[in-house]
Amino acid sequence: MNKIPYRITLEEKELPRYWYNLKAVMKELPPPPLHPATLKPCTPEDLKPVFCEELVKQEMNTTDKYIEIPEKLFDFYRMIRPSPLIRAYNLEKVLDTPAEIYYKFEGTNTSGSHKLNTAAAQVYYAKEAGITSLTTETGAGQWGTAMAMACAYYGIDLIVYMVKVSAEQKPYRKAVIETYGGKVIPSPSNTTEVGRKILEENPGTGGSLGCAISEAIEVALKTKNCRYVLGSVLDHVLLHQSIIGEETRIACEKYGIEPDIIIGCAGGGSNLGGLIAPFIGDRIAGKNKIRFISVEPASCPSLTRGKYAYDFGDTGKTTPLLKMYTLGSGFIPSPNHAGGLRYHGMSPIISKLYHDGYIEACSYEQSKVFEAAVSFARCEGILPAPESSHAVRAAIDEALKCKEAGEKKTIIFGLSGTGYFDLTAYMSYNNGTMTDYIPTDEDLEKGFASLPKVD
Numbered sequence: 001m002n003k004i005p006y007r008i009t010l011e012e013k014e015l016p017r018y019w020y021n022l023k024a025v026m027k028e029l030p031p032p033p034l035h036p037a038t039l040k041p042c043t044p045e046d047l048k049p050v051f052c053e054e055l056v057k058q059e060m061n062t063t064d065k066y067i068e069i070p071e072k073l074f075d076f077y078r079m080i081r082p083s084p085l086i087r088a089y090n091l092e093k094v095l096d097t098p099a100e101i102y103y104k105f106e107g108t109n110t111s112g113s114h115k116l117n118t119a120a121a122q123v124y125y126a127k128e129a130g131i132t133s134l135t136t137e138t139g140a141g142q143w144g145t146a147m148a149m150a151c152a153y154y155g156i157d158l159i160v161y162m163v164k165v166s167a168e169q170k171p172y173r174k175a176v177i178e179t180y181g182g183k184v185i186p187s188p189s190n191t192t193e194v195g196r197k198i199l200e201e202n203p204g205t206g207g208s209l210g211c212a213i214s215e216a217i218e219v220a221l222k223t224k225n226c227r228y229v230l231g232s233v234l235d236h237v238l239l240h241q242s243i244i245g246e247e248t249r250i251a252c253e254k255y256g257i258e259p260d261i262i263i264g265c266a267g268g269g270s271n272l273g274g275l276i277a278p279f280i281g282d283r284i285a286g287k288n289k290i291r292f293i294s295v296e297p298a299s300c301p302s303l304t305r306g307k308y309a310y311d312f313g314d315t316g317k318t319t320p321l322l323k324m325y326t327l328g329s330g331f332i333p334s335p336n337h338a339g340g341l342r343y344h345g346m347s348p349i350i351s352k353l354y355h356d357g358y359i360e361a362c363s364y365e366q367s368k369v370f371e372a373a374v375s376f377a378r379c380e381g382i383l384p385a386p387e388s389s390h391a392v393r394a395a396i397d398e399a400l401k402c403k404e405a406g407e408k409k410t411i412i413f414g415l416s417g418t419g420y421f422d423l424t425a426y427m428s429y430n431n432g433t434m435t436d437y438i439p440t441d442e443d444l445e446k447g448f449a450s451l452p453k454v455d
């Protein structure tokens with residue numbers, strides 16, 4: 001067997017040419033999305049005005065385990081992939097653990113996270129379908145940046161509705177998006193009906209993701225040859241992210257690595273779903289006994305404290321209803337929470353796998369997460385994104401459990417991105433002003449009260 005290098009990469013000819021479609025291997029499928037007006041399962045026709053046709057097909061595909069990555073998209077992937085699978089030799093030493101720790105690092109591209117994997121795919125399909133412009137929302141800014149890079153490459157116009165507070169707090173993100181040619185509009189804005197209405201009702205509001213989504217969808221529906229794109233949650237997004245898991249599987253096979261535990265952070269569930277896809281497929285087929293752990297912030301605990309129910313994807317309650325673990329579309333995460341992972345819901349695929357007992361979930365307060373991020377940065381060199389640092393925390397804790405029990409386990413975790421644009425959060429951790437927030441049961445009840453009555 002080959003000796004395991006510090007940084008494990010693949011040659012271009014070893015790169016996966018297919019995505020892994022989890023829905024083709026799940027024993028039971030997630031319940032279908034429902035049309036918000038009729039409460040009947042959505043048909044492809046319901047989704048086509050909003051999303052590109054090929055993506056709608058992928059969203060509905062429950063039969064093809066492997067879906068081929070088109071050649072012109074592979075050309076883009078070649079620029080940014082493979083991402084390295086890194087053996088955390090230094091972290092292992094610092095923790096003095098018998099565990100073997102690996103992380104799959106998605107932050108090597110300029111946008112700084114895994115989101116570029118699906119941004120490129122979605123823009124490619126839009127281009128092929130003759131779409132000339134796209135709209136989307138961005139909160140923390142990673143998604144908007146990834147979309148701007150992909151749109152620049154394929155030559156498509158992009159409008160990004162950026163949550164107003166983020167646009168003000170993260171001027172560098174805005175600058176990157178604009179450098180790649182994207183147009184940034186702080187949301188809520190007076191460019192849409194829904195934006196004007198929200199501004200009238202809440203003058204001076206800093207905006208929210210749910211509100212930016214509503215604005216982006218409105219523009220896509222009203223503009224010729226324009227569609228909307230979403231960066232997480234949906235099945236086709238998890239499908240595109242499965243390239244992370246496929247590369248990891250190939251690297252593991254090449255070096256004889258057999259994971260006992262795979263860990264990922266979860267906001268909408270796409271990097272986690274992508275990383276675990278082929279491994280959980282094997283687990284469903286009875287071929288391994290890997291533990292899969294989803295890590296979320298204690299301030300926005302969709303899996304650990306949410307309800308498994310049909311809910312809207314946006315605050316404006318315009319999207320199809322998705323069956324998912326949710327805190328209610330009316331749940332407003334604490335403003336003191338740094339970075340992403342603030343979404344009220346969770347990918348329907350991840351939700352179903354969790355519901356059926358294939359995935360475990362845990363949550364951490366942000367000061368614990370940043371403590372882990374800083375120790376990781378100091379020994380492994382990489383400054384992790386606050387989101388990714390949730391996975392770092394959980395991996396460190398599992399490795400410490402191995403030390404206590406004297407067990408040599410193999411842990412792989414997803415390091416979904418870098419933290420260069422989140423230095424305000426690091427500053428507040430460094431100067432001791434970071435606070436933790438855990439919603440009370442009463443806080444959560446308010447969110448649950450916003451759930452539509454379906455079941």
Ligand SMILES: *Cc1c(COP(=O)(O)O)cnc(C)c1O
Pocket residue numbers: 112113114115142143231232233265266267268269270271272340341385387388416417418
């Ligand atoms: C957006 C983002 C996440 C959360 O999204 P998922 O869909 O849950 O993967 C996690 N990490 C980073 C770095 C992100 O940018």
